[in-house]
Amino acid sequence: MNKIQLNRQQIGQLIRIFTQFKDIENFTITSDSGNGIGPVVKVNFMLFENQGPTQVDITDVTNW
Secondary structure, eight states: OOOOOOOOOHHHHHHHHHOOOOTTTOOOOOOOTTTTOEEEEEEEEESSSSSEEEEOOOOOOTTO
């Protein structure tokens, strides 16, 4: 099982994304810790069918 920890700021960003893109049904949240500093958290969704996924970075860098 994978675990993604989000803080209140990141949850707020998710709420804004969900509110702004009401027609989008599916979102994918990814987290990558390969940079050695902290996790990079991104939200991906298909905004336009004929293009690749739209990606929004919600990484919290305040503790880096």
